[in-house]
Each structure stands twice: as C-alpha cells, then as structure tokens.
Amino acid sequence: MRSIKSHLSLIFPMVAILMGLEFFIAFNRTTKGYEESLKDSYAMLVVAKDEMSIDDFKAWDKHIYKVAEIEKSKIIDKVDLPFKSSDISNIDKDMPNFYSIKLNKYLNNKELEQVKKNILKSDRVTRVETFDTLHNSNYGLFSSIKLSFQTFILFMTIIGFFLIVKQMEVWNFMHSERMKVMDIFGASLFLRSKALIVMAIVDAIISAIIASIVFYTIQNSWIKGNHIAILEDNIDGLFSINDVITLSFASIIIVLVAVFLVVINVKEE
C-alpha cells in the first residue's frame, strides 16, 4: 500500500506536467494555421523614390521576407482623375514606387515600429504605412489568449515539478541508507542508483501512457461527441501517435534529472 502511494505521488504530478506539455504542443499545432493566415493577410506599404529590390529591403530589416511592387497603373486606375491620357503618362513618370511588404512572422506593435524605423533610415524611402490598428486588434486577441494559456501551463508545470521534487526527497530518505552501504562496498554510481532509475522510468512510462490515453479519449470521444466546430476542424492537430514518444521521452528525462539530484545529494557517512 505504501509502495503504491509512493508511486502515485510521482505519477500524479508527472501526468500533470505531461498534460501541460501536450496541451502546449496541441495548442501550438492547432493555432499555427491561424497564425499563418494572420501573418499572410497582413502587409506593410512602403513608398520609395527609386526602384528597389528584395535584397535592399532585407538588408534593412531581418523580418522582411517577401516584397511585391504595386503597379502604378493599377493605382491610377483606382483613382478617379479628370486628366487626359497624356497627363496620366506624366503622372505615371513622376509617381513614386509602391511596395507591399510581407513579414516572416507576426510582430507586435513595438516590433512593427522598429521595422518601420529601419526602413525609414533609407533616403530612398519616403513613407511607410504599417496599418497598426488593424494589426494590433487581431494580434492582441490572439496573443492574449496564447499568453494566458501558456502562463497556465507554466504554472501547472512548476507545481508539478515541485511535487516531483518533494517525492524525490521522500525517495532520498527511503534509499539513502542503502546507497551509503553500497558505496562503502565500492558500488558504482549507476549500481547504487539502479533501483531508483528502474522505479522512476517505470513511473515515467506509466505517466506518459496515462496522459496519452487522456488526450486520445478527448480527441476521439469527447470532441466528436460534443460537436464543437472549432475543435473538430483541428482534430488531427490535437493528438498524434508521435506525441506518445515525445511524452515518454520528456517524462524519462524529467525523472532521470530528479534521480540524479537525489543520488548526488546522498553524502557518505
């Protein structure tokens, strides 16, 4: 009974950490598409005196990854001007060059301002329009959801880790006498900690299996049964078989670090 309690004391916080990790992975996977569409739908406008190449823009700021020149004729077409065609050709000649710029990621307001400043450092650029109001409203909502979710996961992970450390202290107390005796008789570090390592790895794998079963059930029973459209659209991103490997690997690393901390804290008498 005491042994089961000892195992559960490690398994519960480990499952909490793994579920946090899986939520993080699933959230990033399902929101990646949305983030991509936000990024793709956004563009800055740059007005320049001379013709510019993509390399000119990339040299100014690392976030610029795509540049498209807006044809002057299209701009003129959109503007209702009471001029003759000969006048229009003169306007065309005197007009500056317009560029639509796409960025490699979705930036916040401060970063956008920095990009703008970097571009305006060039004498060839006369104006930069960031359309930051639209950008900010989209980005603000998205990033606040993401941040609050990540904060929750971080909080869960910290609590889980503290519980694992507490359990490790109990293990330390339970195993230190045995490890001291083995050390006196010349056992290597691995041999001294073998029992702990085996126990911890078994608990780590059990935790990974429990976390995987929970997510598999959410994906295949709960979401399908509840017909939640936004989740049903991204159902494949919620859980994949590769996640079992990721969770197992993460849990084994966590317990090995914990075991190592226990073993190095066992002092000789």
Place this chain on the structure above:
Amino acid sequence: MANIIVAQNLTLSYERDEEIIKNASFTIKKGEFVFITGPSGSGKSTLLKSFYGNIKPQSGTLLMGGLNMSSIKKPKLQELRRHLGIIFQDYKLINEWTVERNVVLPLWIAGYSQEIQRTQAKRLLHHVKLTGKEHKYPLELSGGEQQRVGVARALSKNPFLILADEPTGNLDDYSSNVIWDLLENACQQLETTVVVVTHKIPTVFNIPYRHFTIDELGDIYEVH
C-alpha cells in the same frame, strides 16, 4: 611479506576540527591480525574510516595496498573498496533485502553470477551458523545474528583486508565467539589481514596478533 597498510606521519581531522590522529607511523603486513584499542573518542574509528577512504589524510602519507589515500580518485577508491571486507558495530545491513542478498552484496557489486552468489551465500551462512535464515530480513534477527550476517558479507569475496569496527560490541558471548573464530580463521587459513578496532581484546585469542593503542591526545603506540 607485502605491506598492506603503510602510514607515515599520518594526521587525521574532520573539517575545521582539531587533529584526531597525530603523526602516526606504522606498517601492517599481509596476514597480520591487528587490534587497535583506546578510550572513547580517541580516534580509533576515524583511523579505520581512513583505511577505506571515508576520511582523507590531512597530512602525511597513508598507503592502502600501494594506493595513496591522499590523492586517490573515486573510481580507484571504489575498486579498492570492492577488495575490502568491512564490519560495523551497527551492522549496516540493508533492511529491505533478505539475509542472503545482504551476504552476497560484494559479489553482486562485482558482477558475479546468481549461481555463484547463491552457492557462496549458502556456504557463508553455514559458517556463521545462520543456515535456514537465508530468506529472513535483518530486522527479524537478533543483534548477534545481524552482526554474523555482517561478518559473512565481509568474508564473501575473500578480501585481502578485513576492517572491523567494534564487531562484538553489545553482543552475547555466543555471537562474539563465533565472530572471533571466523576472523581468526580468515587470518590464519586465507592469510587475510585483519584490523579490528575494539574497546577490549578478547581474553581468549588463539593466534598471534599486534596491538596498537591510541591515547587521548591522538598518539598511536604499539603495545604488543
């Protein structure tokens, strides 16, 4: 005969404490039986601990089987310990392991097969008169029986040196006699060097021995 322990101007102390053993010089040869006596707190156990590398010399030289204990690295120390038999006053048995498993601990550490471990455990438990108690746990045994398990463990790998710290302290006469007989036999028949720290040398002892004593100031003298 080969030197097993060589101490030259050996001084021992715990961190920041005053010196416990001062400028000790002695040599213990292969096959010798040595008693170390002295009043409580004189440093007998500290000296014994330095022999298995639990305490490093503060100054002077201590050679164990030719290894310098001042500069010995952990892997070499582990190797040395695998060739020692150590007996403690408080037994230091692993309570969650059976008697049989405790006895063969040095063999298990050295990687011997299960079959050899079982055979050796049976033989040793017969020697220490604990046949039939293989599957008991230490806490199910009396103090005398636990110490006999400790002695069997110390003898299990035929060590070149046995270090015993008050092996018969608080034990009944029967268990004490069994332990002295086993240590005498190991010394006489296997030429194992035996160093015993004790308050009192047994009145009946059947083999030649050397006797060192430590006074309250931490000085060591050879008495016998």
